[in-house]
Amino acid sequence: MNRMKTRISTSSQSYPVSWTSLFSASAKNMLRSPARFASNALLGLALTVAVCDIKAQSAKSPKGGSPLPAGWTNGPNLPTTLARAVGIHFPANGRFYAMGGRSSDSVGSDQTNPFEYNPTTNTWATKAATYPDAHVSDMACGVLTDGGTPQIYCVGGSQAGQTTATARVFSYDPVADTITTLTAADNWPGDASGTILPGGFAVVGNKLYIFGGFDINNATTHQTWQFDPTAAVGSRWLQLSDYPADRGYIPAAAIGNVIYTAGGSLWDGTALRDTTDSFKYDTTTDTWTTIASIPSPTAETQAVNVYGVMLVLAGGEANQKRPMLTRDLAPLSYRFIYSPSCNMWGQGVSNIVPRRHFPADADGGSRIWLAGGYAGNGSALNTMEIYEAPAVQSAFSRKVHGDAGTFDISLPLSDNVGIECRSGGATNDYQMIINFATSVTVNGVGMICGTGHVSSFSVSGSQVTVNLTGVTNAQRITVQLQNVIDSSGSGDVPISMGVLVGDVNGNAAVNASDVSLTKSQVGQPVTTSNFREDVNAGGTISSTDVAVVKSDVGTSLPP
């Protein structure tokens, strides 16, 4: 029940996130204020911090206390030790579930019931519903809705001490506390041999995607399968483009329509080895694309989407078949962060206890729960950790359109990037507005990636205003609010924006459609429905705006 903040940063002077320039760097983005950000010596590599233009501001203390580091707190213990379970946040009731798993690696230690964590009461409960079988370790699970009822669907799994894997699918209704097993006609085809565990998994658009797999003690696999709970019995699975590598235990998270992965396990003929290869999957085009590799070999963990970036939580594998660094000898507690807008990795505050094969999930906003897993000595844990950062209510790119008024373009945090189509004037100025649920303090603001810099920022109650200048056209930028603190917790908040002047219809390209759209509004009053066509933000829509759009035809946002 102890929700006291635990300081886990080794340096109280360092900020929690360092974005590396390993994969995306320009001299412009070099750190300017070394006192504000610790260049992290993680991995023993010469990482260069790529946060620029942090506006120094004295750390304000929350009421009655000193500034808190962004980080994790201890939650209540699970009812049992638990490894190889899947963590699922269930939006309908706001609770967190640990599905399946085992209390140890001994035969017969398989779990028989779901565990439920209630954030309101800060307690765990063992549910009455019982699993259909003992093959409940290393399942793939996700929340899907069929017939208006959201449920947790789980696929596959193995049994402690066994080398077989089931292909069956069951659904758990947490509200009714009932489990329904689907017929064999809906078994996961990726486990045709009866020995393959799901690799990575994520839900997009009410479909569960499973990619790769671990053919137990034999191989890793690369098939991609999509499960649609609303399709007819026997036709719920669809095979899609193969994962680009043979991998099992792949950390993955969905952000918008795209699934991002980070490493995963490779079978080398004798043992599993963690890898760094990372990919993204566009569910709208059925395409896998390579992204920047995660900085350290990682597998056997879950990844989550918080604020539109992917956090890869701990993980790791002791059995590295390569020159060993200290970190490989035990599960990791590092938290790697991937920014889709930047295609770049950073490192955040580690969770408290290094662990792997543990259930974890986020609420789609700013909270993460994790519990159990294996400790460095291979024993299963029963401890829980909670990350709770200030919740962003909304974010906008704001411009004043002369006498017509102020108009905002929404900047979604966890979906596709919002596109600013208005010009920034002679010095390419823009302004971001970020609204939190309650009053906050902010220690600094900087750009993680993109060309431009923060000229100033201010905080008024729950609203943060960030002024940017020198923001060039046709790029994605990510601004990060450092160490945002409210009464519930603290964290770093990245806000991304696409800048594409003239893209009045917001489809990431400027072409004849944008010209036509702007022409159609010439002479009309500027309103909430057509302000994007006032591309110079002058307060009127005229031939000048049409000329601006025409001059930008052919430009587009980078992929």
Ligand SMILES: [Ca+2]
């Ligand atoms: Ca367009």
